[in-house]
Amino acid sequence: GQQVMQIPQYQHVQEGEDFTTYCNSSTTLSNIQWYKQRPGGHPVFLIQLVKSGEVKKQKRLTFQFGEAKKNSSLHITATQTTDVGTYFCAAAIYNQGGKLIFGQGTELSVKP
Amino acid sequence: NAGVTQTPKFRILKIGQSMTLQCTQDMNHNYMYWYRQDPGMGLKLIYYSVGAGITDKGEVPNGYNVSRSTTEDFPLRLELAAPSQTSVYFCASSLPTWTGSNEQFFGPGTRLTVL
Structure with a gap:
């Protein structure tokens, strides 16, 4: 079935350092959403990206959607x-509903 | 609003037993979903529903059944529990995609262990 690859699996940083996670699909996407799950918690919606090349910011978080709508990144x-x-x-x-x-x-x- | 609620929070089952995981949402969302999350993994879609009376299989439906008799409730049934069904189960709901605002709201989860 269709898959979405996300890397890296783990990232350990010192407080104050930056962090980036990447998401790639082989299929053109309708939109992409990002969620955060705290340890022991449930996923919580952060943001949705819809347009090609879209960039959105939430305080220290920057979300990007690729021009081809096949990849995305979250940078803290x-x-x-x-x-x-x-x-x-x-x-x-x-x-796909x-x-x-x-x-x-x-x-x-x-x-x- | 309570949002999405799930019961029970924890459950231990013996192999071969059956149980129903309950999920209720009070946001009048048409769409509802069941996921399982194994340690260190993402969420795998088990079943979903786009409205009362309509259900469809997701990525990993084997060993599970669902029903959707009302907009609010979307129970997940496990028949003949197996150790491979040990997981954390999340229910979620959303508005339809055509609204342009189809973020999913998740319940707190049910931690199920099958021994």
């Missing part, structure tokens, strides 16, 4: 301990 500037968790991309394929295909996630740990 100057990480804080509150950023700890697993970040998932979730891809919506055309004509509301179904999302989740990447396997990037687990971020931040050392104070």
Whole structure:
């Protein structure tokens, strides 16, 4: 079936360092969503990107959608301990209704 | 609004037993989903529903069944539990995609262990 590859699987950073996770699909996407899951918690929606080349910012988080709508990235500037968790991309394929295909996630740990 | 609620929070089953995981949402969302999440993995779609009376298989439906008799409820049934079904199960809901706002809202999850 269709897959969404997300890398890296783990990232350990010192507090204040930057962090980036990447998401790639072999299929052109309708849109891509990003979720955060804290340890022991449930996924929480962060943002949705729809347009080719779209860039959105939420404070220290920058989200990008590739020109070909096949890849996306999430960049966190100057990480804080509150950023700890697993970040998932979730891809919506055309004509698949509301179904999302989740990447396997990037687990971020931040050392104070 | 309570959002998406799931019961139970935890459950231990013996091999061959059956159980129903409950999911309710109070946001009047048409779309509902069941996922499983294995350690260190992403979420795999089990079943989904675009409205009352309509259900469809996701990526990993074997060993599970669902029903959708109301907009609010979307129970997941496990028949003949197997160790491979040990996982965390999340229910989610969303508005239809044509609204342009189809973010998914997740419940707190059910941690199931099959021994």
